[in-house]
Amino acid sequence: MANVKKTLIATTVAIATLAAPATAFADDANNVQPDVNGAIEQAQDAVSQTQDTVAQATQATPQTATTTPTPSDPVADAQAKVDEAQANDNQAQANLNQAQTDVDNAQTAVNQAQTQVNNAQTTLDTANQQVQNAQTAANQAQENLNQAQQNAGEATNPENQKKAQQALSDASQQLDQTTKQLESANQQVEQAKQEAQQKAENLTAAKKDEAAAKTDKDKADKTASDAKTKADESQKTISQLKAELEAALAAKNDADTAKTTADKNAADAKNGISEKQKDADAKNTSANTAQADADSKKAAADNADKQLKSGSIGFYQWKLASDYANEDTQHALNMLVKYQNEDWVKIGDESSATSLQNMLKALDLIDKGNEIRRSLGLPEWTVNDMDTINAQLAADYNTYSPNTGHVFTGTSQNLAWGYGNPYDGWYTQEKAVFDRYAEKNPELRNMTAVEIYLKYPDIYEETGHYLNVIDPDCDTTGFAVTGSLTAAQNFTQKYLYTSGVSVNDYRQQILSYKNALDSASDVYQKALDKANEAKKAAQQAQQELAELQERAQSAQQTADEAAKTAQAKDEAYQKALDAYNEAVKAGQTANGVYSQAKNEADKKQTAYEKKQDATKKAQSELDSANAKTDAAQTDVQNAQNAVDEAKKQVEHAQAKLDGYANAKENLKAAQSKLDKVNKTLDEAQTIQQEAQAKLDKANDAKTEADKTLADANAKLEQAKANKKQTEAALKDAKNALDGITAKPSEKDDIDSGYTIPSNEENTGIATKPGEKDDIDSGYTIPSNEENTGIATKPGEKDDIDSGYTIPSNEEANGNDGNTGNAGNGGNTTGSNGANGSSNGNNGNATSVNKGMNTADKKNDETTTYKVDADNKTITATGDDLAKTGVDVAGVAAVSIVALMMGVGFIGVERSIRRKED
Known part of the structure; x- marks a missing residue:
């Protein structure tokens, strides 16, 4: 491959639908100094997490060699990603719910296991206590056996028995002597206590007498003073009251005369009212009685039908209030009422x-x-x-x-x-x-x-x-x-x-009750008529009485007023007379009262002084008696100690003698007792061992339950983390959908001559031929040994011709990759390896393997276009490249790793030129 001069290759790894921040490249490529090894280490985890998704995306890439993929609808694809993210989030929620259920179930199991541990521990504690009790009993039985054995050995010597008998006799004599001494000491202390108690009572009485004498003295002094004051005032009061008494007597005589006259007039007017009142009261009572009887019979008539329908309950209620009732009637009614609400009772x-x-x-x-x-x-x-x-x-x-x-x-x-x-x-x-x-x-x-x-x-x-x-x-x-x-x-x-009663009598009771209910209306009407007649008679009598009362009212008012006046005058006179007599009496006795009070005060002073002397004497006698009592108490305690010691000696001597007399029987009984308690101890130890085993088993079960709970909690935390991830992915998918806009407009000048190579060219890099840009001939993109679809050739700075192409599938076949996730089928020999943990693709590299293709604008503006994971061109949001904090070295490393892993990518020149005509 020819050298490429001054060419910066920007790469974008295709991560399928994984939500990851966009990678930004700096404009100045000369500042890039990638640390390849560090970048690879940082990017390897992200790549490995997306291998499955990348493989699926690669498999979904069109394989037509001569056809460039047509971009699909970005909105629909973004919506699909939202739907997929929503489904993932729903599944994560379901997993989270299941994990929570598993934790709850595990917690219940832990609680149950803890209860079993607690119960087993309680059983073991009880068993331990029983072993301890049995061991104590065994120790005591052994001691008893040792003593019995000693007694049996000593009992064979008659001299020992004789000595024991003498010791018992001596101890008994000593006990008798000390007991008598104790009895004497108790008598002396009791006598001393009685004397002290008497002296204490004497002192209390003396103090009480002294206080009473002081009170009497103070009271007598005040009485004498008050008597002198009253004697002086009495004479003055007598003169004033005498004049008032004479005036009150004259007024009283006048009022009595007027009252006598008014009373006679009122008595004459009231003649005949008393008899008329009796007649009216009697008729009114008769009317009330008749009305009450009518009301009662009306209630009975109104309730007759209901009462008849109540059947035997109503009958026994009626009977209970009648003379027919007996002690069984109430019991019978209670029984019927108790069961009246049962479904099978139809009252x-x-x-x-x-x-x-x-x-x-x-x-x-x-x-x-x-x-x-x-x-x-x-x-x-x-x-x-x-x-x-x-x-x-x-x-x-x-x-x-x-x-x-x-x-x-x-x-x-x-x-x-x-x-x-x-x-x-x-x-x-x-x-x-x-x-x-x-x-x-x-x-x-x-x-x-x-x-x-x-x-x-x-x-x-x-x-x-x-x-x-x-x-x-x-x-x-x-x-x-x-x-x-x-x-x-x-x-x-x-x-x-x-x-019981005869059948006829019982029948008559029922008929009486029934007939009374049947005739209740007629009875009520008769009672009502009688009540109305009585009411009219009462009203007439009341009217006549009112007329008589009205005539007498006027005369009575006059008499009442006269009586009030006479009463007032009489009371005034009596009051004046009483006051005068009281004043005279007070005046006659005032001086005598004062003289007596003065003499009495002198006597009380003398008595008070004597009581003070008596109190001092009683206190001295009590102190002496208390000291005598304390000494007697000490003697009693010493005597009691001597008695207790003598009793111990008697008991010891008697036990010794009894042990000799019954040595063989005691020895046999002691041995039997020891055997029995040892057996009990063995049984208790067996129960203790079983309880310990059950506790160990319960603790093992608790440990296993705790482990299960810890595992469930770990899975729950993982489910929570997964849920957060799916929520984030869903949010990103929704944001991506919201951010989709129209495709690039004409003003975004991109070289129309630039094309993305098709599968037929099978390159992972696309470049537009241009000027001869230099790149260090010593720099190569690391290959994955024989498993890469791209080869580099070191050399000088060579030019690349505009007609240069990447070798086709026949020329660029690599070795088969390791098994991955859904690799693409090759066009020639071999098949595409997986894009996950495998080492490269065998055969061809697809032009766009659900990757992301970015291209800058011609004039180095920052508006960016990209090809999404489904080969669809969309616009990135914002005027600038996304800023994610990822440095250029890291991005370059990710790109290199993508080449190593067989992930498709697209290289774009920094400056894009239009295709020459």
């Missing part, structure tokens, strides 16, 4: 056992049963509230519940479905069965139902209803029947519930 429904009509039908059926019992000489059933409620609940349950069976039973219960008269089945049919059994086994007739149930359960199964009907012990019953002929009869022994 008051016409078909329910709780309706009044069906309650009356049930009583009719009891009559039929009683006919049977009378014919057998049995007592008739009475009806009980609890039995009736239980039967109603059982009947509704077996009618409206999806289940059937005996519920709410008393002593016994019969159920039937579909019988108009259930006794046809319970009694008549089952009696025939029973009679057949009784003919074979006569003893059945003398057995009770319970006895038959226990001895002959099969017979009871077939005849149980019959036996319940004729059971003489069950004399109270309750019967219920529904509209669908479900019947339930409960039987109870009389001692379980309050005795």
Whole structure:
């Protein structure tokens, strides 16, 4: 290849759709001093990350040898990149979500593993404590065994037993002596305490007496002073009050005369009002009573229909407030209310056992049963509230519940479905069965139902209803029947519930309740008429009373005023009289009171001085008693210490003697105890080892869970990083789409004679022949050994002819490259290698391999045009080349690496000239 003189090759690596900053070249090519090795190292990572994308782009490059690719629609291609970036971002979000789920699951596993560790640790702690307890017991048992062995050895010598007996006797005597000394010391200290307590109480009393004497003295002094002042004032007050008393007496006499006259006039006017008031009050009370009765009956009439529909609940509520109630009535009502909201209870429904009509039908059926019992000489059933409620609940349950069976039973219960008269089945049919059994086994007739149930359960199964009907012990019953002929009869022994009433009495209770509700409207109307009549009579009496009262009112007002005046005058006189008498009395006694108060004050002073002396004496006696008590306490403590020591000696001597007496038994027991606690210790140690193993296993599982969580967190962080990258790529793609403008206009003067070589020429560099530009013949573009599609030839500064072309595929085939990502097929022998980690293309280099072609304007202006990854020409934004901080050396290195990796690029001359004509 001829030398190229003064030619600057600007290269742009084709990076497919990877978002990367545009590379800018300085205008002055002479300043470029590339450090190739450093630039290669900086660019290698970026190239390796895009190998797959470049290979795909290369594969997508048209392979027609003689045709120059036609640029496609830049807007559509940019939109495609946005769509692809959006899809990548969506996938990254999905991956991020999955990574977060994996972290949450791993965290749950860690928490569960930690719980297992905690539980295992607790179990181990318990096992450790049990081992420690067992070891302590074993140590004590060993000590006991050693002592037993020692005792057994010593017990063989009679002299030892004798010595032990003597030691016990000596210790016991010493204990008796010290105990007596302790008792004496306790008596002395108790006596000393009592004396000290008495002295303390004496001192308290003395101080209290002294304080009281001081208070009395002060009080007496003040009393004497006050008495002197009052004696002086009394005489002056007496003279003033005497004049006021005389004037008040004259006014009082005048007012009394006027009151007497007014009272007589008022009394005459009030004649007859008292009787009329009584008559009006009585009629008013009668009217109120009649109205209250009418209101009550109106409420009953308004509520009659609702009450009738409440069925047995309403009946038992009414009964509870009537004289018919007994102690079972409330229990029965409570039971019915408890279950009234169950789906299978239909309170008051016409078909329910709780309706009044069906309650009356049930009583009719009891009559039929009683006919049977009378014919057998049995007592008739009475009806009980609890039995009736239980039967109603059982009947509704077996009618409206999806289940059937005996519920709410008393002593016994019969159920039937579909019988108009259930006794046809319970009694008549089952009696025939029973009679057949009784003919074979006569003893059945003398057995009770319970006895038959226990001895002959099969017979009871077939005849149980019959036996319940004729059971003489069950004399109270309750019967219920529904509209669908479900019947339930409960039987109870009389001692379980309050005795019932006859069927007729029970029927009469229901009818009384029902008839009262049916006739409630007529009763209310009669009560209302009576109330209206009573109201009119009361109004008439009240009117007559008002007339009498009006006549008496005027006279009474006059009398009242006179009475008030007389009262006021009388009170004034009485007040004046009281004041005068009090003043006279005070004057007569004032001097005597003062003299007495003065004498009393002198006495209190003398008494106070005596109490002071008594307090001093009591304090001295208390101090002496406390000192005596302290000394006695010391004696008690010394005596107690001697007793404690003597007890220890007795216990030691007794234990020694007992050990000799039972040496063999104690030795055997001690050995047995030691064997037992050693076994317990072995078992505890085994449990301890198992607990330790479980803890180790739990810790291993926790460690594995922690590792899984750490891995999940690492993947989560990677997913977050990937998401940021896809977001950035999406943003760049959208910005690129927004920045697309129209293709270059005519004023952007580019050499029309310049063409990009086609695949047929298979060059990675395109140049327009021009003047002979010199380049150092020693500089070569590094090849990749034999795997490059471009060769350089060192030499002098040679000229390049305008007709010079790069060798075709037949002349420039290289060796096969290593396997890469989607290489292009070659036109001759071999196939294109991958553009990723492979070493070059085998055969041809495409003219534009999804690269980027840049060209400067003719007059070195900064408007730039480029060919994007899909061979489409678009305009770059801005008036200047993009400034990315990438230096020229780095860009040159990237270009070289692109040649080495088989990535297509386009070289453009610095100054583009028009093609000569």
